[in-house]
Amino acid sequence: MTGRRSGVRVDREGEEKDIATVGAVEQLAQRYRSLVEHTPDGICVHERGIVVYANPAIVALLAAESAEEIVGRPLTDFVDPASIPPMLDRIRHLNTAGAASEPTEMLLIRMDGVIVPVETVSVLTVWHDHLAYQVVIHDLTAQKVAEAAQRRAEQHFTTVVSQLEEGVVVVDPDGRIESINPAAKRIFGTETIADAELIGRRIQTLPLTLLDANAQPLPPARHPMARTLVTGETLTGYIFGVDRVDGQRRWLSGSSRLLNPDDPGSSAVSSFADITEFRASRRQLEYQATHDSLTGLANRSLILSQLAAALASSAELPVSTVLFIDLDGFKAINDTLGHAIGDTVLQIVAQRLQRALRTDDLVGRLGGDEFLVLLAGRSRMVDVEALVRRLRSTMADPIIARGHRIEVNASIGVTALTPGDPRTPESVLHDADLAMYRAKPSAHRDGSRRPNSTHAS
Template sequence: MPVHAHDDSPAGEGAYRRLLDRSLLPVCTHDGDVMTYANRAAAVMLTGSPDATVVGRPIADFIHPDSLAAVRERISRMRDGDVTRASEITVLGPDDTTRTVPVVAARDTRHGLPRYEVLFYDPLFGTAADDPPAARTAEAIINTDRDGIITGWNTDAHTLYGRAGPDVIGSPIDEIVGAAVPLDDLTAAGARRAATHVRADGGTVAVRVLVVRSVDGFVLSATADVVADRSGWRMQALLDLIHEGVVVMDSEGRVEYMNAAARRMFGSQARDLIGLHHSSGALDLPMFAPNGEQISTESHPIRWIQKTGLSLGGDVGIDRLDGERVWINGHGALIDPDDPVHSSVLFSFTDITAHHDARTRLLHDATHDALTGLPNRVHALNRAAAGLARTGPGRLAAVLFIDLDRLKTVNDRHGHPIGDDVLRIAAQRMRAAARADDVVARIGGDEFVVLLMGAVAPGEVDAIARRLHEVLADEVVVGSLRLRIGASIGITTIADCETRTLAEVLRDADAAMYRAKARGPANTAHFHPDPAGS
């Protein structure tokens, strides 16, 4: 994969590069003559392969001669901080193919050398705006009363902050721009002062602010600080273009930034999380481990990353603000590894909800009976083996082996579809008769097992068997038919110092069931090593 030619950038730049490498939009950099970086998408666009050599080659290798002169002329006019308007160039692709695409370029200086960063707006993903917000020379004019309540808001203010006048008139200016605006102090300064304000989409914008006093209050002029804000805008614009979600949390666990993909994944109210702690009441996003257990605030990934200084990856479930659960596969890392206590943490992740749901369905299908929805033989054996090996809570206490009476007669008289309906109804009744933590499984045909998991009180095993007999003896209604079945139940209990294997336990429960069946329909028998016992 192409890599940056100078891999001595700080951690923030390194994280930026890693994100660009996963962007679907082509991005590259050059020094005016030679390529110094190309992400995977750019490499594919220019060479047809993400692994082809791009870095170190002349830019002329990738630009059609008809566009090369114009590109070089624009390069010669650019100065640090400049961002070009979107313009079309024709690039040379693999096998002498050509493509005309809109591009935006920016210049800065790295290690004393000029660097030109080029973003190609592939038609597959939409076209570029004429100008990035930070490159505009618009002047936001905001009028306030003496208390800082907004009374006027011009079109450029709408453009800069992403908020319409009717939505802000009557609101405190501090609240609307997302930062303290000391109007009296700024008036006394008599000059523009740098500040960082917050747009409606949660993104930040570097501005220079001038305030003068008016008859009724104050007039504030805010212009984008082009030099300070351009690199930040470029990063945010690029992060909003990738399909991977990105969230930055500060060292206290407050959300600093969320890109467009993250906001889509977390729901329409996700913007409300900006500036809030990850455990803040109603706006919390509960997190869940793959096994469904909720992750506590103390175990939040940001805490582990800050404590160890290591990166962390894996699958996690998150309940969105609308209550819907989304599953993501993500990675978290310190932005400043040299200062883990105070460093913000960057999380990048992809939405794997569809994959997780499909995997869950496949796992369910593999471990459950298709007809009744109960656990199948394999799942029952696994649960029984685990319960037999445990001590204390969750240990296997008893096995009830159940064979339905008269189901063969139902199948013979009314057909297997009716018999299947009877099986489904019987399964539902047995599940309802068992305890919440017990396992009711169909192991084949008309045979079922009930695994009693956890402690049982004296006489409780027999009480559960009686409930099973009662629910299975009740009349079964299928369409116009009124049918009766029943069951033979064999029971074996598990001693605290059990020496039998699982196979032996199941064999003994089966033997007890046949002993019950020999007595006639709707009987129960306990396993006893003495054939004469019951």
């Protein structure tokens, strides 16, 4: 009796367990069906090459009105002919239930004939007690459109950069070239080197020497681009130079920034314009603005500027003595022999002054026949007096100008500067002028004496 009741109890427990198991399986199946029905990816099942199931996503992907338009048809009706052989080869290698192919791109044909790029994964599975292939299909249309747009943008960017007159170089964090445009190769003098040979090379291995703004060698590690790579800082308007293998020196105005400012490990792009001619032109303009066009000496503006700087110096005076030099009787040379000969005399006098003085001394022409000398460093009065005698002697040597032998003497006034000198540059100039006037022979003070000139045969 007990055994029978016990047996009944076991049967009921087994029956209850069977019912629970079936319910769990049905719930799992329902969840799976719900997942398949609502997934955004297309899913179809084909058995012996015939489609036996299509979810709503694949119906929409193939532009069908309902699953009935797809189910029952050969799978190959919806596959581009070029994609069929590799597809069949992939599923041929799936031999056991659960085996899956690698994600693979292929082309499908919609009901309206439009070609659709997709990525598929095939899985050998059990379908109603039979082996069948379940295919998960991901639409790549949007991705392909985005990739095509990116390729067009990159091509557009590459075309624009290649046509720029500015040089553009992209360098990775290790200092290796990632890209270089034709203008950069032209500026660097590396047009004959193929891009493939330049890409991956470090800047320091290029056949050129980098220079700083003062024309001193510039190690790549000190170039502003290196600072950008380390700090992420954007730098603009810096000047650097390159000495090319052909002997040319080019001056460049550059800027550098990270390609991706949000990525500290980003590569950097440097763009630079060739300003060699502009720099030379500017230097020429600066020279013309500060030098006498006839003699090449410093002009009045530069002389007074240098004198003002010396007087303002709180350290040891960089200028110790000022010499004011005037040519005796020069007006008569212009009046009797002409301005062309007078200009030649001034040019020769300027050359003699430059040769007689040190390179640190500044010689300038104030105008007419007046010259000013700023003697650099400390000078003893005895040395200054000896210099004045030597200058007078040098000036007294006859000058041969266009067949005329001309003797020119010079009057030289001297004024010394002292530490903390309260005078203005104009006051110093005035004092030196007075000293020169006192040193001038009385016969020349009105500038009317005729020049001592003979015709040289």
